[in-house]
Amino acid sequence: MTMIKLEVPCSKSFHGISPDPNPDWNLDSLISELNALEIKLKDSAPTNLKKTKPLEFSNAKYNYTMSEGFVMRVLDDEMEHIDDNDEGGYDQSLMTGRRFSCPDLDLSDIEDSEDELDHETIETHLMEKTGLEEGILFELEHECQLRVKEEIRNRFSALEEDLANENERSYSALIQVEKYMDAKREMDRRLDKQYQRKIAEALDNHLSAVQRDHEQISLIEERRIRNDAAFEEARRKEIALHEEKMRQEKAKEEAEARLKAVKVAEEAQKAALEAKRKGVKEAAEREATETTKVVAMGVTQNGVIQCKEDTNGQLKGSGSHAPSVVQSAVSTVKAAESALRAEREILGRYKQLAEINRGFSSNKGFLSYERQIGRKLRQISGGQDNIRARASDLVKIINDPHCPQSMSIAMFAKQVVSLCEDSNVDTTSVAFARGRFIAHVTSQVPTAMDIVLAEFHKACIYTVPKHINYSESAFKSEEAYYKAVGYQEGGGKIEPTDSYLERVRSYMTLYAAIVQTEIPGIRNLHGLKEAWAWLARFLNALPANLYTAVALLSFLKISGYTLLQKYKSQFRKILNVISGEFLFSLKALGDPKLNKVIAEIETYFDTEQFLQEPEGLRPQSYLLSKHY
CATH class of the missing domain: 1.25.40.510 (GLE1-like)
Incomplete structure (x- = not known):
């Protein structure tokens, strides 16, 4: 018996998914599956096939295990009738494989008349020509393709569902992040406003304190000026009292001097010459005394009138109008x-x-x-x-x-x-x-x-x-x-x-x-x-x-x-x-x-x-x- 290598006419991998769930089949597994398929297909096979003696696949003579998988090649034209019976979800790209290799089958007549025969004639001819093995292989291949399609479709649906769930989770997470950022910004804005308010309050308190300090300093300065003015006023009054006391003492001394002068004048009358000489002396003394009481006015370099005082507090000067000039001069100066x-x-x-x-x-x-x-x-x-x-x-x-x-x-x-x-x-x-x-x-x-x-x-x-x-x-x-x-x-x-x-x-x-x-x-x-x-x-x-x-x-x-x-x-x-x-x-x-x-x-x-x-x-x- 010649070894047949079958190859699935589709891509060996689609998005990481292999179309053949068990690529390392051995001959014993294939024979077991073929026997099972033959039993299942007895009732669905045509009338002439039911009368045919079923084939018995045995592995008695072949006790070795194949190391390579079966390679199955199917023509594109031969798969057209499969596409008609399929649900329409079969991918044409999966059928772009090489021709089905079977040296015992002669398909030259089918190839010459494939445009004239319908699907049933081709199937009958193949079954009559090659026997039940070809039909079983064909059904097995078709079932494998359907199973692979279904698995790929399930995997793709699961991936789409996972992708949709992931997108939804990402969108929810993004919304949560945006909400968190909005809340963070609002919190920062409130904290910034609160911080600015605290700074403004602190600045206002500082300025108020500085203003209070300046006001206190101003009050202290004004109080000091008033105290100085009061002290000067008291000192001026004290000086005036002292000057008045000195004038009174001087007047008393002058009165005593006049009494003494009178006594001297009475004694001078005893002698004419002595009286005349003493009279001249007394006149000189009276003139000197009156001179000390007369006010003299002086003018400074810039023309401001000033009154000069002697050591006894009396105004010095000459002229009968000196006191009135002092009064008028004082009234002219405003300061x-x-x-x-x-x-x-x-x-x-x-x-x-x-x-x-x-x-x-x-x-x-x-x-x-x-x-x-x-x-x-x-x-x-x-x-x-x-x-x-x-x-x-x-x-x-x-x-x-x-x-x-x-x-x-x-x-x-x-x-x-x-x-x-x-x-x-x-x-x-x-x-x-x-x-x-x-x-x-x-x-x-x-x-x-x-x-x-x-x-x-x-x-x-x-x-x-x-x-x-x-x-x-x-x-x-x-x-x-x-x-x-x-x-x-x-x-x-x-x-x-x-x-x-x-x-x-x-x-x-x-x-x-x-x-x-x-x-x-x-x-x-x-x-x-x-x-x-x-x-x-x-x-x-x-x-x-x-x-x-x-x-x-x-x-x-x-x-x-x-x-x-x-x-x-x-x-x-x-x-x-x-x-x-x-x-x-x-x-x-x-x-x-x-x-x-x-x-x-x-x-x-x-x-x-x-x-x-x-x-x-x-x-x-x-x-x-x-x-x-």
């Missing part, structure tokens, strides 16, 4: 008592320095030092490094042993005040730079600050602050009054008011730049505390007019921003007084010359310039570091 006291102290130090320098004034070799000081002042720029370098150079010049320090300080103070004659001081950046420069120098040479202030007070009375009203009884002429308040004379004429006001603006601009200067590590000897005191003294004592309005506006433009940052609500109260009472008093004067300065003050408050940092307030090095 706070503390301001006048501070001015007297500063001018006293200035006079002491002038007395020291009086012996050196004839030396012309000091002029080169004065030129060097003026050159350093004119070389100042807005840079912090430039200011420090120029200040260091100037301190070296002041401490030069070849020139007395008192002379260098006096020259420095005069050069500082002379800067106000320069029109460039009107620019705020230049004023701030010079203010920082003066603070650097005076922090190393403290005496220089008093002399600079004295020069300011001599050049501009509003830096004290004080104002002098015109009075015919106090001044011989209007020119004398103008000279007293600071007008300059040129060519035998007094300068116009506009020129004088421009100089007042320059003086007040530089003065305000000095008092508002605050430098880390540098102590300003005339700092913001003095700026606050200047404002209080100004508003308490000075009247509202053209001169005081120009001085006040120039001061506020430079130091208003810094004062607001320092004193906050307390400074706003002062601003309310200026925008209310002071401005109302200016308008009540009805002077057309005041329209311009009134408009400038209103613009200052309407645009809230005190909230805007002036140009040049910070050194350039600080600005560059901030922007970087």
Whole structure:
């Protein structure tokens, strides 16, 4: 018997699934299956096949096991009738195998007439030609193909179902992830809002605490000022009581002296010559006594009238009208008592320095030092490094042993005040730079600050602050009054008011730049505390007019921003007084010359310039570091 190798006419693997569940068949297995198929097909076979003796497959002669599987080749044309009987789900690609190999079968007649015969004739011919083996093999092959198709179809359906379930699970998981992300974002948003709210509350609490601290400091400062004022008032009263006591004692002594003089006169009458000589002596004594009671009026260098007192508290002078002149002169000066006291102290130090320098004034070799000081002042720029370098150079010049320090300080103070004659001081950046420069120098040479202030007070009375009203009884002429308040004379004429006001603006601009200067590590000897005191003294004592309005506006433009940052609500109260009472008093004067300065003050408050940092307030090095 010839060995037949059958091969399934389909792909050996489809998506990893083998069409033959047991590819390693042996002959015994095939024979057993063929016998079983023959029994099953007896009833379904044609009539002529039923009469045929069934074939008996035995493996008695073949007791070996085939190592290779059966190879079955079926023609494409032979499978057409199988496709007709199939359910329509058979894959044509599975039937593109090679021809069914069977050497004992002669299919030449079937191949020649395959277009003419129908399916039943071919089947009958094959059965008659080849016998039952071919039919069994054919049925076995068909059943195997159906089983493989069904298994593939089941596997594919299971895979599709798994894929659908997996997609559904992925979609559900994606929805859960999106929900979790939305919940996470919402939680982050709530936490961020809560954190921002906490930061805002903490910042508000901090600012409130800082404001309370500033208010407490302001209250303490006001209380200190009031205490100082009360102490000065008590001290003044004590001095007045002491002076009154001294006058009473002196009057008592004078009365006793007069009694003694009377006794001497009575005794002198005993002799004519003796009486005449004693009478002349008594007349001389009475004249000397009366001379000590007469008031003399003196005029200072800038025309301000002052009363001089002797050691016993009596006013010295000559003339019968001296007391009335003192009264009228006092009424012309408008200033706070503390301001006048501070001015007297500063001018006293200035006079002491002038007395020291009086012996050196004839030396012309000091002029080169004065030129060097003026050159350093004119070389100042807005840079912090430039200011420090120029200040260091100037301190070296002041401490030069070849020139007395008192002379260098006096020259420095005069050069500082002379800067106000320069029109460039009107620019705020230049004023701030010079203010920082003066603070650097005076922090190393403290005496220089008093002399600079004295020069300011001599050049501009509003830096004290004080104002002098015109009075015919106090001044011989209007020119004398103008000279007293600071007008300059040129060519035998007094300068116009506009020129004088421009100089007042320059003086007040530089003065305000000095008092508002605050430098880390540098102590300003005339700092913001003095700026606050200047404002209080100004508003308490000075009247509202053209001169005081120009001085006040120039001061506020430079130091208003810094004062607001320092004193906050307390400074706003002062601003309310200026925008209310002071401005109302200016308008009540009805002077057309005041329209311009009134408009400038209103613009200052309407645009809230005190909230805007002036140009040049910070050194350039600080600005560059901030922007970087």
